[in-house]
Amino acid sequence: MKDASLPFPAGQRVLGRLQGFLARLRDEGVRVGTAAGVDLGHALETLPALDRDAFREACRVTLAKSPTDLARVDRVFDEYWTSWVGVPVPPASEEGKRSAPRERRGTASGIPPRSRAPEVEEQRVTIEGRYSPRAPALGHPLVPVPAERMRRYRSGARRFRRVTATLPGRRWERAPRGSIDLRRTARRGLRTGGEWLELATRDRALRRTDLLVLWDVSGSMREHTSELFALVHVLHRTVRRTRVFAFGHEIEEITSLFRGETYARALPELSRRLYGAGGGTQIAHCLAEFRRHWQTIVRPTTTVVLVSDGWDLGETPELARELERLKQAARRIVWVNPYAADPGFKPETAALRVALPYLDLLTSPSGFPRAFGPNRGAGVGRAAG
Amino acid sequence: MSGGPLPAFAASVDSVMEALSSQRYVIDRGLATAVYLALRLEKPLLIEGEPGCGKTEIAKSLAAAAGAELIRLQCYEGLDASASLYEWDYPRQLLSIRLHERDRTPAEVETEIYSERFLLRRPLLRAIEGSGPVRPVLLIDELDRADEEFEGLLLEVLSDYQVTVPEIGTIRAKQVPWVILTSNRTRELGDAIKRRCLYAYIGYPSVDKEVEILRRRLPELPARFAGEIAEFVQRLRGQDDLAKRPGVAETLDWANALLALGEETLRAPTVAETLGLLLKDARDLETYRKTRLGAVLASP
Numbered sequence: 001m002k003d004a005s006l007p008f009p010a011g012q013r014v015l016g017r018l019q020g021f022l023a024r025l026r027d028e029g030v031r032v033g034t035a036a037g038v039d040l041g042h043a044l045e046t047l048p049a050l051d052r053d054a055f056r057e058a059c060r061v062t063l064a065k066s067p068t069d070l071a072r073v074d075r076v077f078d079e080y081w082t083s084w085v086g087v088p089v090p091p092a093s094e095e096g097k098r099s100a101p102r103e104r105r106g107t108a109s110g111i112p113p114r115s116r117a118p119e120v121e122e123q124r125v126t127i128e129g130r131y132s133p134r135a136p137a138l139g140h141p142l143v144p145v146p147a148e149r150m151r152r153y154r155s156g157a158r159r160f161r162r163v164t165a166t167l168p169g170r171r172w173e174r175a176p177r178g179s180i181d182l183r184r185t186a187r188r189g190l191r192t193g194g195e196w197l198e199l200a201t202r203d204r205a206l207r208r209t210d211l212l213v214l215w216d217v218s219g220s221m222r223e224h225t226s227e228l229f230a231l232v233h234v235l236h237r238t239v240r241r242t243r244v245f246a247f248g249h250e251i252e253e254i255t256s257l258f259r260g261e262t263y264a265r266a267l268p269e270l271s272r273r274l275y276g277a278g279g280g281t282q283i284a285h286c287l288a289e290f291r292r293h294w295q296t297i298v299r300p301t302t303t304v305v306l307v308s309d310g311w312d313l314g315e316t317p318e319l320a321r322e323l324e325r326l327k328q329a330a331r332r333i334v335w336v337n338p339y340a341a342d343p344g345f346k347p348e349t350a351a352l353r354v355a356l357p358y359l360d361l362l363t364s365p366s367g368f369p370r371a372f373g374p375n376r377g378a379g380v381g382r383a384a385g
Numbered sequence: 386m387s388g389g390p391l392p393a394f395a396a397s398v399d400s401v402m403e404a405l406s407s408q409r410y411v412i413d414r415g416l417a418t419a420v421y422l423a424l425r426l427e428k429p430l431l432i433e434g435e436p437g438c439g440k441t442e443i444a445k446s447l448a449a450a451a452g453a454e455l456i457r458l459q460c461y462e463g464l465d466a467s468a469s470l471y472e473w474d475y476p477r478q479l480l481s482i483r484l485h486e487r488d489r490t491p492a493e494v495e496t497e498i499y500s501e502r503f504l505l506r507r508p509l510l511r512a513i514e515g516s517g518p519v520r521p522v523l524l525i526d527e528l529d530r531a532d533e534e535f536e537g538l539l540l541e542v543l544s545d546y547q548v549t550v551p552e553i554g555t556i557r558a559k560q561v562p563w564v565i566l567t568s569n570r571t572r573e574l575g576d577a578i579k580r581r582c583l584y585a586y587i588g589y590p591s592v593d594k595e596v597e598i599l600r601r602r603l604p605e606l607p608a609r610f611a612g613e614i615a616e617f618v619q620r621l622r623g624q625d626d627l628a629k630r631p632g633v634a635e636t637l638d639w640a641n642a643l644l645a646l647g648e649e650t651l652r653a654p655t656v657a658e659t660l661g662l663l664l665k666d667a668r669d670l671e672t673y674r675k676t677r678l679g680a681v682l683a684s685p
Contacts, residue, residue, distance in 0.1 A: 033580055039426065046425045047398075047418075054398070057418035065579040067433070067570075067586050168463050168532065179467060180475050196479060204463060210572075240533065241572060255573065292625065296436070296571045325628060325668075 021080050025063060028072045029256070036063050052081075068253075142271040144264070145230040149366075153231055156369025157238035161209045163372050166301035166331055167241065169207020178203030210301045211235060211242040212330070214290070216308035218248040218281040224338035224365070228307055229270060231336070231365050233263050235305065243297060247286035249313075253294070282314040283351055287322035298329040307336045312351035319351055323358040332360040340364035389520045389560030392451040395424040409601045410439070410446035411594060419585035420447065429543055429564035431528075431579065434587030437632020440567040444524040447563065454521040456562070458508035460531035466538055470548055472505045473498075499552035509542050513558040520560040528578075529568040536578045543581060590633060592619050598633055599640055606640055613651050614640050620681050621663060621673075628666040638662045653682055 018040070025032050043058040056077055064070045172181070184200035213232055217225065236242045236258040244255045257270055298304070304326060312319065327333055335355060339345050341364035347356055356362070363371045394404035401424070402417045412420075420443070423430035432440045448455035458469055478498040485494050506514065512523040525539070542548060546558035566582060568574055590598065595615040599606055606614075614636065622630045631639075639662040648655055657674050664670045673681070 031576065035580055039428065039583070042426050043422050046422065053414070054418065057415050058422065060415065061419045061422050061583045061585060064584050065431075065576075066573075066584075069584075070586055170534075182475075199475075243573070288625065291628065295628065296569050299571060 021059075021076070022063075024076050024080055025073065028076055030063065030069045030072050030076075031065065032063050055081075142226050142229060142267050144267060145226055150230060150234065150263070152369045153234040154238065156372055157234045159369070159372035160235070161239050162207075164209045164211075164303045164332070165206045166303075167206060167208035167210055168204030171205045171207060172202045173205040175201055175203035177201060208241065209239045209303055210299060210331075211239045211305065212298060212302050213242060213244045213305045213307065214251075214286075215244060215246050215254075216248065216281055216283070216306075217246045218311075220281065220309055220311045221338070224309075227365050228336070228338065229267070230263070231368060232307065233258060233266060243294075245290065245294075247281070247283070247290075249280060249282045249285070251286040251289050280313040281308065281311060283308060283310075283312045284314040284316075284319035284322050287326060288318070291322065291325060295329070298326065300329070300331060302330045304330045304333045305336060306333060306355075308351075309338055310335075310347070310349040310352040310355070312349070314351075316350050316354045320354045320358075323355055327358040333358055334361045334363065335359050336363055336365055336368060338365060341366050391424060392453075392519070394450060395421065397421070404450040405443070405446050406601075408446035408449045410442060411590075411598045411601055412443070413594070416443070416585055416587065419583055423565075423583050424563065426583070427561055427563075429566055429582045430585060431566045431568065431574070431582035432585045432587060433568045433570050435589055435630070435632055436569050437634035438587045438589060439633055440587055441524065441526055444522055444526075444565040444567075447565070448522040451519055451522070451563075453519040453563070454515065454517060455524060456508050456512045456515070456521050457524045457526060460525065460527050460529075460535070462530060462532060464531045464535050467507070469507050469509050469535070469538070470542070471507055471510045471550060474503045474505050478503050501553060504550070504553070509539075510548055510556065512562040512564075513542070513546055513548055513556060515562055516559055521562045523562040523564045525564065525566045527569060528566050528574060529571045533575060536575050540577055540581065589622055589630070592616055595619070595633065595636060599636065602637055603640055603644065606644060607649065610643075610649060610651075611640070614643070617651060617656070617682065618663065620684055624677070624681065626672070627664070627669050629664070629669065631663040631665075635663050635665070651682065653679065656682060 018037075022032050022037050039062040040058060043062050044055070047054040047058055056074070059077055060070055060073050064073045174181075174184075178201040181200040181202040184202070185196055185198075188198060188200055189196040213235060215228065215232055221228070232244060236244060236255075242255070242258075243253065244258060245251055246254045254270075254273070257273065258266060261269070323333070335352075337345075337347075337352070340362055347353060347362060352362075361371060392404075394400040398414065398417050398421045401421045402412055402414070405412045405417070405420070419430055419432075422428075432443065434440055444457075445455055447453075481498050481503070482494055485497065489497070508523070512521050515521040528536070528539075543564060546561050547555055549555045566578075592612075592615050595618065596608075596611050599611040599615060600608065603611075618631055618636045618639070621627070639659060642659050642662055643651075643655065646655060646659070657678055660674055660678065661670055664673060
């Protein structure tokens, strides 16, 4: 983005401000690359420089890459460009607000928002309270799980991927319909004196899984977070088409926390994001929210992994309704309960009792690798799907 | 390869709005800016949003406004190069081999069967080869349904606008097509494809906008009745327990049906009979027909 190419009255100064704006967006979690910045520069060349709305739209079109990004761009735009060449700052236009779906800022699952940039003064809030020795500690302390357990999770996740595959992979297999398999057609022709009487066809073998992880990060799950994070991370790395959502009393997508990050790098970031997460769980409410905003991602090929202890504050009839709908839309539902490996465990919480008819498998994190092993007894394979 | 001339309406955001409005597409300024920038910067435009809210329609309207050919590639699981780029016409090749095996040498036969005559051109290749006076509009619809590998193929095609057919050589675009990609967000698209595109999101319209869409698409619909229909659909969309909310396409279908039935105002029995045009989930339909419809109709 060259200064000379920008139609601003004070080029260098504005260029510096633009760079600051991009930095703020990155700090807010918008993945703005250099190319997007260049696109913005080119876009501003073609639009009226002093039109605030046009400038905002150019930022939205070139810098955002998802509905969440759009909401963030709008918010940072309003905060950052507060003195745009002396023009009074109007609020975001109604149309603009309407076209960006509501952003989940993290209060959702209890996950707090990212820290704001230092140049914007934080609103000071005085919170009065008293110390109570019974109050649970804030945050989800995350510690790396032993390497041996990670290896077990990886091998379990690979088996899981194989067993739950519903999407075409790279390999080919014979199929009654599909593209022409020339090699097999030629070989078959040898039987009939070189005449190709019948065309052999082939299609991609099912090798991939379409996975949705719904992860309960409420207060009661705090002591299991390290273990569950290891499992969810491994699933995300092993199964390419994975979306991860965290829920407590609200639900939000956290797939971006996992994307491209190694376990060691993702660990502190997640720990930071989960600081303050806690409180009770409202599974039915969160599933309803999920259905309202993300239902289209659940397809007949999708395997849903619901990670929760089942201690629910919500209404059980509503939970049954939501699980039934989820079951109708998805291929199968697997419930991972951190207590399922305990010797005396019985699925007796209200939520679990309601959920059982809709589950293809109930397992623990440690039992997960075994559940998809060669001697699996849970019957969650293709036949059960 | 050159960009080719821009249509006259690419002069400003206002003229883009006018051009698309003339095609009966109701567009807000934000989306018009996205289209304008896609034309001016010659970048693909990725449009995401709720199903049935006009993502595909915008490509059709753009092509019609520009007088350009619309080339549509509908994505699905398993879509690959043979269905999107090109494929050899195997049955005709086999037939040709049999016909010419006596009067031609094997080398001649081979040259013959790998000529352009036996090449089946699929949408991406057709868009690249487009040689008309106006560059074509390439609509890559519901990209989220295709596999990640297809995104890789698309990256290659959209970055260089050329296709290499090993037996023939490289085919380069004479003029870059305008590319519009749509996605219903059933999965996240890869970062690489997003980086190469401008972005826009189409949500559900406001009541006023939906009335305008109804009036524009169905001029014979009285204004008052259009308002009633739009408000009812908005109330329905606001219901929390719906598995699938109706989009604008459903509203238009429903309004059309009510017109065909000779209705002039919303009456509970007709609404119940035609509710299937709005609600496409069996459970939703049953619930609302039996118990909830009255409340939605009556609420202000």
